[in-house]
Amino acid sequence: MKKTITEFDFVNEFTAIRPNNFTREALFALFDWFEQLEDDTGKETEFDPIAICCDFTEYDSLESVKEEYDSIETIKDLQDNTTVIEIPKTEKLIIQNF
Secondary structure, eight states, rough: OOOOOOOHHHHHHHHOOOOOOOOOHHHEEEEEEHHHHHHHHHHOOOOOOOHHHHHHESSSHHHHHHOTTTTTSHHHHHHHSSSSOTTTSSSOOEEEOO
């Protein structure tokens, strides 16, 4: 049994379940990324907010990422190591934890 999750559902359910993990802008970017992933792979993604929180982290900027990962100097370094989702109209990034 599956349920289709719209962008509205994704943001609202995530906010209700895990309100402090991602900003609203980040949730919109994550939803778009998952939608694109499904289009690219042809496979549906299970909506699991807890797993998403474990797998992805939002950062205020590349500088914030560099504070946690000594091996990262540039956005290219980061992209070579993991998935990077840029949040439009901000310096914020979401990365898949590595």
